[in-house]
Amino acid sequence: MRVLLAVAPPKQTQSKMPDLGLGYLATALRKSGHQVAIYQGETDESLDRFLSMIREFRPALLGLKIFSLEVVSARESMEAVRTEFPDMRQVIGGPHVSIMQIDEFETLFPAMDFAIRGEGEIPLPMLADALDNRASDFRHIPGIVYRHGESWSATPPVRHPNLDDFGMPAWDLMDPRKYTDRWFFWNPAEVGAPIITSRGCPYRCSFCAQNIVGGKRLRQRSLANVLDELDLLINQFGMTDFEIMDDNFMMNMDFVTGFCRGIINRGWKITWSCGGSRLDNLDLPTVRLMEQAGCTILSVGLESGSQRVLDYMCKDLRLETVRVKTAMITRNSSIKIHAMFILGYPTETRQDILKTIAFAKKLDIFAATFFTFLLLPGSPEFARLLDRGEITNPPFRAIRIDSHIYAPQGMTLKELKRLYHRAFLSFYLRPHVLWRIFRATWHRIPVILKNAIRKWHF
Ligand code: B12
Ligand code: SF4
Numbered sequence: 001m002r003v004l005l006a007v008a009p010p011k012q013t014q015s016k017m018p019d020l021g022l023g024y025l026a027t028a029l030r031k032s033g034h035q036v037a038i039y040q041g042e043t044d045e046s047l048d049r050f051l052s053m054i055r056e057f058r059p060a061l062l063g064l065k066i067f068s069l070e071v072v073s074a075r076e077s078m079e080a081v082r083t084e085f086p087d088m089r090q091v092i093g094g095p096h097v098s099i100m101q102i103d104e105f106e107t108l109f110p111a112m113d114f115a116i117r118g119e120g121e122i123p124l125p126m127l128a129d130a131l132d133n134r135a136s137d138f139r140h141i142p143g144i145v146y147r148h149g150e151s152w153s154a155t156p157p158v159r160h161p162n163l164d165d166f167g168m169p170a171w172d173l174m175d176p177r178k179y180t181d182r183w184f185f186w187n188p189a190e191v192g193a194p195i196i197t198s199r200g201c202p203y204r205c206s207f208c209a210q211n212i213v214g215g216k217r218l219r220q221r222s223l224a225n226v227l228d229e230l231d232l233l234i235n236q237f238g239m240t241d242f243e244i245m246d247d248n249f250m251m252n253m254d255f256v257t258g259f260c261r262g263i264i265n266r267g268w269k270i271t272w273s274c275g276g277s278r279l280d281n282l283d284l285p286t287v288r289l290m291e292q293a294g295c296t297i298l299s300v301g302l303e304s305g306s307q308r309v310l311d312y313m314c315k316d317l318r319l320e321t322v323r324v325k326t327a328m329i330t331r332n333s334s335i336k337i338h339a340m341f342i343l344g345y346p347t348e349t350r351q352d353i354l355k356t357i358a359f360a361k362k363l364d365i366f367a368a369t370f371f372t373f374l375l376l377p378g379s380p381e382f383a384r385l386l387d388r389g390e391i392t393n394p395p396f397r398a399i400r401i402d403s404h405i406y407a408p409q410g411m412t413l414k415e416l417k418r419l420y421h422r423a424f425l426s427f428y429l430r431p432h433v434l435w436r437i438f439r440a441t442w443h444r445i446p447v448i449l450k451n452a453i454r455k456w457h458f
Pocket of ligand 2: 201202203204205208209210211247248276278301
């Protein structure tokens, strides 16, 4: 059967890189003999363009990936598809779908036929096979939500223990050379490919929904399997830069050292950055090895400069550890640290936020990004606020990647926004910081401008 896997044309957010989840699903579907295309809308792409892609490819099944930020655009796209192609079956999946309760499906996504919660590599091909065979019983498919008479039924999701069995994402369907809008804008490489070496994370940070999506147990791909994927991306697509998208790449240090040695031993002249990592386990010899293997950027969630708030977040992190590890990396290597902080977390006071800003400025780091707490379902904190009656339904229409929608009790949104702007301005408007950012980015200015003009134009 022909299956189109897509992220609905996002009006709010942007997919800046090939979507690994869709790539893995495409591989799984192909293994079962299905024909697959991937459509990844960008902010500048409209519903019309999405519909014309569907007209052209004529899928029998449309699979949509939904983040909480994209609930509204996904619903609108699904309704438009239902109107124009009433016979096309629609299945939804992805982070938001994985955390939905069964009674929410009908109201949030009335145009859907099926949903799959959790990992889709096993259930999605089973669903496509069942539809090919005109089956009407879906009980054998794990993680599926399907209509059963007048109501919806669901089966429990699965997490497959051996990630190597999934093979590699279908790179031929999402050529990484076409994605020039880098996540780290100061990244020296013009293009790069994301890879994910593990799924799951045993930590329990209260703002994070990953435990529900990837699970609490770390599942690691084998080193050979990961290095084979790098080999393919280097030799078939000419990639020389990679973004590791694991939740927590530094969890299994044996894997990290094996990964670095694998790169060095093969003589690959590549660079790579790490999208999510904790620094707790990192020591100096490993930092040096990582630098030698091409690591350029480490992005770390430091979240707060107040130990009380870190503890409230269940971050399991000491401020002293952060100071020591960031200094160790910056003083002994060329690896740039990008730190992420959350401002306006529940229970936070103005003093806590000021502590975070001061802490960020004192650290030995290259860049910082400040977010205000984004109310996204799936995290323990979201559930806690609902329980306490502090929030009601998620304000999906209001949520944007850069929106400020929640302020802790005792603080107004206006005040929080002021502190947010102050955080950025006081961090970046320092001569030595401006100079080092300029030095790292000047050669990318044409690409940054080109991307900005393209977005502004649409
Ligand atoms: C890499 C990553 C990113 C990347 C790339 C995102 C992308 N295009 O996939 C970037 C950096 C762009 C990003 C951005 C953001 N992310 Co992010 N991201 C991740 C991360 C760490 C890994 C994603 C990944 O590759 N997983 C591995 C693949 C294999 O899994 P997957 O993509 O989820 O796909 C599987 C299933 O979901 C399912 N599936 C997926 N799609 C479909 C479709 C169908 C039809 C079916 C049947 C099944 C199915 O099957 C797939 C294969 O198993 C996850 C954490 C996690 N472990 O999932 C957070 C995560 C997905 N991100 C999250 C968030 C909050 C964000 C941001 C809002 C952060 C921010 N404030 O900027 C933005 C918004 C993104 C957006 N478009 O809206 C949350 C999502 C919470 C939610 N309720 O939606 C997560 C869960 C982490 C968290 N903190 O809780 N992210
Ligand atoms: S924020 Fe990072 S360390 Fe914490 S639970 Fe989520 S993935 Fe794990």
